[in-house]
Amino acid sequence: MHILQLKKDDGRDLTLYSRRPIDPTLTAPSPNRDPLVANPHLRWHPLRGEWITYASYRQGRTFMPPPEYNPLAPTTDPENPTELPAGDYDVAVFDNQFPSLSLASHNPPQTIVNTLPANGSCEVVVFTEDAGATLATLPLSHLELLFQVWADRTRVLGSKPEIQFVLPFENKGVEVGVTLHHPHGQIYAYPFVPPVPKQMNAQELAHLKETGQPLLQELIRAEIASGERILYRGEHAVAFLPAWARYPYEVWVAPIRRVKDFGCLLPEVRADLARALKTTLLKYDGMWQRSFPYLMAWYQAPQDGEQHPESHLHAEFFPPYRTRDRLKYLAGTELAAGMFANDALPEDKAKDLQAVIVDVES
């Protein structure tokens, strides 16, 4: 993997990644002309016992681009610079212009609950220069590179003393609020382990202590033995609708043997994980013959210097559709009580996706 580290005039970092050497004379454009002012803060929610982040400047953007302007495409018109230079590279990562978390945060306002600077980082990951591609259409070697990029970002961000947890994710589709269709994801680096992965790690650790077995590895073996909900089963990686799915078309993608994070993936496991991911993405798009929206999140071990023998790297997909033309809204029981109601069995939804024939070599 080739890497070129650049700095934008507004102070933000840009890192280019490629399977081929990168022209070292490339420079980093920015649609933003002034130095960046990012000062989000955290407030403590006393009844939920969790931090909320506030970044009110996010509504204050003044830049008015032409309608065809795509800030994630390589710059073609120097009068209207995008976030990225023209040149040959595969994946680009840069600091979000309107971050919810920033290492530059300082002096949080005082209020009736505890506040803190919202230390952390929010990065944008542009998956490819091709605005018309999706993750599903990228070749396997490109997906493998993306896993290496996520490993590198996890290492870079996780090595900062303020950072405890690194979450790569992709929001895809207007149904989940995405207005920019250039294929991209985000990385949030948190100053604490957030509630969901914290709970996961606690469950995994309790199981490990009780049984000596990593929880998700054991569940994956049970899913493979059952076979009923499997979408992909390779030598090293698997994709399946879990028996405990909260969303009708929820899919998990994971190495079969426990690996704690992207940085620990062996090349042959990474390659098979790319096949498992691409199989899932192609089945999603193939099922209704249209681009399938989702939230995809990749969970890995906290970056707190501990070994985490309980953590098992995996992706979870939360798709907003429950049938071809009906969205699953999160409402009373999900949002107010925290209990999900799924009106479909994963065994049944698995059949829909199992029936889609795909060619990951394409």
Added chain:
Amino acid sequence: MHILQLKKDDGRDLTLYSRRPIDPTLTAPSPNRDPLVANPHLRWHPLRGEWITYASYRQGRTFMPPPEYNPLAPTTDPENPTELPAGDYDVAVFDNQFPSLSLASHNPPQTIVNTLPANGSCEVVVFTEDAGATLATLPLSHLELLFQVWADRTRVLGSKPEIQFVLPFENKGVEVGVTLHHPHGQIYAYPFVPPVPKQMNAQELAHLKETGQPLLQELIRAEIASGERILYRGEHAVAFLPAWARYPYEVWVAPIRRVKDFGCLLPEVRADLARALKTTLLKYDGMWQRSFPYLMAWYQAPQDGEQHPESHLHAEFFPPYRTRDRLKYLAGTELAAGMFANDALPEDKAKDLQAVIVDVES
């Protein structure tokens, strides 16, 4: 409060509530002609440590009503019965035809994770016979009656040995997935205390043990002392945007002095709570001069026979809009990490709602 208890032919309960005597000869219609088959089940999510409920028959509804058919209106055409009889009453409560939880649940399927019958109840609460009304347009005495109805349902459901927690809520607006515009809410009665109220109760209990003070009562006093985010302040009740809001227009409505549930509300507190609620609803609708969508949830103490000196009855509103024309989507950080990012300060959003003048006597 007058009550008439009825039974539908399909076995479901219907209870009518009114400020006036109810004609005892009323009978309970049903759009459903066959006995109801409701057999949802629970599955354990091993990594989140929570139960998911599955009710796959929810997609199997065969009833094809005429387009103008409103199942929540009083029946006018006996050939097309609705859920409710014609007659004079204020509020009606009946068992949901497609419940996510049912006391009739039995023999859950076996799979690779633990399963249980999804014991519990899902009720529909029709707020008024008037299809064109909303909670905001109902008179104060009608809202007071609704609080009494919720108290009665909490008592009836909570007295069943299977039930541990009763949650009244309203999903309002197409933006939160509601297709039926007749004013109505729902009640979920759970066989356990679900994750969100469980966490709340743990936080409240820890604070009570540490300080001797109920947590929310203390926070409400601080909100009143600050005044910055208050929408309504009566002798007994308050409405405010909490300093720890997760949604831009999040509002909490509560008695000022701790009351653990609807059943414990004194008449004068109930009356003031109705004013606090109606003030909030009218301000919401007045702000953009259009019906304001939201999820409204009422949290009260678990129904487990304990005293719960930590629990403080209150409503939380989760509105989907962050500005007049922009929805707040729950995406990567909210759903995958569980950390909310709010791009507005509650102090600022409070100004928008404080500026709306309302008349709760109307």
